Amino acid sequence: MLQIEQTADGSYTLFVPEMNEHYHSVKGALTESEHIFINMGLKHSSVLSPRILEIGFGTGLNAFLTLIEAEKEQKKIHYTTIERYPITNDLAGKLTYPDLICPGKAKEFAELHRADWNTDIIITPYFTINKIKADFTCYPFKKGYDIIYFDAFAPEKQPEMWSQELFDKLYGCLNEKGILTTYCAKGCVRRMLQHSGFLVERLPGPPRGKREILRATK
Known part of the structure; x- marks a missing residue:
């Protein structure tokens, strides 16, 4: 059964006892997500209306x-x-x-989770979501994404999520100048991304968190 745990920055994460794995960093769930996916991913893209693909909706x-x-x-x-x-x-x-991040958006956070699956749902005039209930490892990706948030469980917990074949597919579905960001900076992951064709940067990790993260650009 999933367990709720508070992380070092006051935000919460989920713990999976069967895997001995957390959904987010215990050193700061909010801090980690903001740094890796917003600051190093979304804000780094110059695309005016980006299409984002997230691997692992999670929380x-x-x-x-x-x-x-x-x-x-x-x-x-x-x-x-x-x-x-x-x-x-x-x-x-x-x-x-929402209580911690933006109390005025509590309704929108609930709508993200209540949204129907496998169809476009407009949450706000600026944000449309399509939640796909599927196994990422065998999903037939379409082209046309500008940013990928790669937030699967760690390679040692779910090695099938971190394969050369899958990174090749992700490279193929990105637009030119597209960006992939991930918390995992392991050498084997960096080399697979490079082998797929990405230009890979090792960047500083979130405050008080992981030492390095990866950003890969097509």
């Missing part, structure tokens, strides 16, 4: 932060996210992300 934190950024910058974003094992709406509500 919805990355999507929520992206929605807030879209509203702030008045930038229309289409957000596709692939999740095989979605959490319940009740559990999502207990994470209380």
